[in-house]
Amino acid sequence: MSQNDDDVQIFMPPNEIAKKVSVGGPGSVTEDQLDRADTSIKVNFGAQYPEWLADDLKTLEDAFAEMIDGIAADHPAVQACRDCVHEMRGMGGMFGYDLITAIGDQMYRLVSSCETVGPGRLAALRVHHDALKLVAGEKLQGDGGPLGQKVFAGLQQVYAKYAA
Secondary structure, three states: OOOOHHHOOOOOOOOHHHHHOOOOOOOOOOHHHHHHHHHHHHHHHHHHHHHHHHHHHHHHHHHHHHOOOOEEOOOHHHHHHHHHHHHHHHHHHHOOOHHHHHHHHHHHHHHHOOOEEOHHHHHHHHHHHHHHHHHHHHOOOOOOHHHHHHHHHHHHHHHHHHOO
């Protein structure tokens, strides 16, 4: 069965949200307000981030303890790992730990791109976890300097092997 252009109808649904939100004008959020909010978060919670990071690392250790070769991607331990690294990759950059974000992103993609977690992928996740512990222990902020760059370059090789 073929269709010609006369048979095709395109519907453009109304954008209800756009009707409710205005850009600019009174009451709108400015770039300066967003910058001040970011600064406030960093100042008020920055000292707590290493504690949160330690908690996240423990959560990952607990999840890894439950993971066995061939575990399904929808298993609660795999989901806990995925949720944790999702949060880590978002929070790291907020507090100046860009390497946590980069490593967490690779871990998230490793644990989100499979139906089962086999031994190689689990080993890759553990290597990434060890790198996170190093970054946290050494308090490597930004890109981690020469050490951080070297660690991340190695992780990229590990990631490339198992990302397929």
